[in-house]
Amino acid sequence: MPHAKPRLVVIDTDPGIDDAIGILLALVAPEFSIAGITTVAGNIGIGTTTRNAGRLLAFAGRDDIPVFTGAAVPLSRPGPEPLNLHGVDGIGGVPLPPPARGPEAAPAVEWLAELLLKEPAGTIDILALGPLTNLAQLVLDHPDAAQRVGRIIAMGGAIHERGNVGPRSEFNLWADPEAAATVVASGLPLVLVPLDVTRRVRASREFTETLSKSGKPAAAMVAHLIESYFEAATHQESRPLHDPCVMLYALAPELFRIEELRLSVDVGNAENAGALTVDANGFPVQVALGVDAPAVLDLLSRQLIAH
Numbered sequence: 001m002p003h004a005k006p007r008l009v010v011i012d013t014d015p016g017i018d019d020a021i022g023i024l025l026a027l028v029a030p031e032f033s034i035a036g037i038t039t040v041a042g043n044i045g046i047g048t049t050t051r052n053a054g055r056l057l058a059f060a061g062r063d064d065i066p067v068f069t070g071a072a073v074p075l076s077r078p079g080p081e082p083l084n085l086h087g088v089d090g091i092g093g094v095p096l097p098p099p100a101r102g103p104e105a106a107p108a109v110e111w112l113a114e115l116l117l118k119e120p121a122g123t124i125d126i127l128a129l130g131p132l133t134n135l136a137q138l139v140l141d142h143p144d145a146a147q148r149v150g151r152i153i154a155m156g157g158a159i160h161e162r163g164n165v166g167p168r169s170e171f172n173l174w175a176d177p178e179a180a181a182t183v184v185a186s187g188l189p190l191v192l193v194p195l196d197v198t199r200r201v202r203a204s205r206e207f208t209e210t211l212s213k214s215g216k217p218a219a220a221m222v223a224h225l226i227e228s229y230f231e232a233a234t235h236q237e238s239r240p241l242h243d244p245c246v247m248l249y250a251l252a253p254e255l256f257r258i259e260e261l262r263l264s265v266d267v268g269n270a271e272n273a274g275a276l277t278v279d280a281n282g283f284p285v286q287v288a289l290g291v292d293a294p295a296v297l298d299l300l301s302r303q304l305i306a307h
Contacts, residue, residue: 006033007150007250008123010112012070014042014130015052017092017225018243022129023053024218025247025300027060028307032250035115035124036066038108041079042130042175046072049130052091054099059221063100070108071133074176077269092228094221108134113142121148127250128154129243131172136179139186151189153246156180157276158195159261159287166271170195173265174274181265184283191286192263193245194276197256200293201245202238205230207297211304219304241300248296249288255299257290 009032013019026032037057039050046069053067073079104111112134116124126149128135135154139146156172157180163169173180183190203226211223229239249256262282266275 004031006031007125008033008035008119009125009127009250010035010038010115012038012040012126012128012130012134013053014040014044014049015056015091016043016049016129016243017229018241019129020052020056020091020225021222021241022127022243022247023056024060024222025244025303026127027056027062028218029247029251029303030307032247034065036068036111038068038070038112038134039103040070040130040133041072042172046070050103051099052096054101054103055096058097058100060218067099067103068106068108068111069103071137074131074133075136075178075182077176077178079175092225092231094224094228109137109141112138113145116145116148119148122150124148125150125250126152127246128152128156129246131175132156132179132183133176136176136182139182139188146186146188149188151191152183153191153193153250154183155193155198155243155246157192159276159278159289161195161199163275164195166273166275168272168275169266170274173276177265177267177274180274181267184263184265184285187283189286191249191258191288193249193256193288195242197288197291198242198245199240200291201241201248201296202293203241203297204238207301210301214305216305216307218307219301222304244300245288245291245296248299251303252296252299255292255295256288258286259289260284261287263287
């Protein structure tokens with residue numbers, strides 16, 4: 001049976017090891033047509049995240065996909081100190097070629113607005129893997145274009161789980177709480193994939209070995225990226241694959257359990273900055289709260305090994 005027409009997507013990202021895995025999955029999956037990659041600062045500075053996006057495209061031989069530099073700092077607060085969780089280069093020192101071409105001259109948000117106004121309304125999905133600064137800027141500066149987004153699928157937040165920065169805060173929303181609040185309140189179709197799901201999707205050493213032995217370049221590179229995670233966290237038998245869950249949800253929503261929750265975002269300066277609260281006065285968001293983790297990992301493995 002022929003594939004349905006690929007879905008036009010923009011990947012908004014701060015690569016990052018698990019961003020890199022999500023991007024490589026999107027590059028091999030025939031279900032996606034990637035219009036471009038927009039970058040945001042996140043874990044490491046904007047120069048490094050933008051370069052890493054170009055390096056991943058060079059590795060995949062996809063220099064036809066443009067990269068656009070996005071927000072270097074949050075909407076209205078100082079940026080977080082760089083975390084060297086993913087090594088100084090952001091991707092665990094995994095060897096990747098230099099970018100085959102530099103980022104485009106147009107700023108990310110201007111390009112995204114233009115693309116949304118040019119393509120039929122509702123036909124572009126945004127796969128958001130980092131802080132939501134670029135998308136908030138789109139909502140604030142180009143509301144007409146923002147209303148044409150098909151949907152935003154974003155990795156971020158924690159509902160019932162403990163946070164990974166503060167007690168209730170997850171990094172992407174903590175890094176720019178005002179941006180998260182703007183996107184949640186925008187009324188745009190938003191699917192949020194929080195830590196409640198991403199911590200269940202865990203790559204074991206055995207999973208990594210299967211990818212390594214496949215002989216397929218993208219699969220071997222993903223294995224290499226996951227191995228660098230293991231090196232950063234010794235004595236662990238598995239590592240969560242946070243950002244790839246965005247692509248996996250887009251490919252197979254039936255493997256996730258979604259609930260509509262009304263959410264508000266904490267925009268204070270205390271330890272709960274960026275925390276989500278289920279709140280009768282909040283805004284309705286589709287939230288992934290359950291996942292068939294073995295099936296999702298099998299899908300990731302099959303996609304990487306098939307292409």
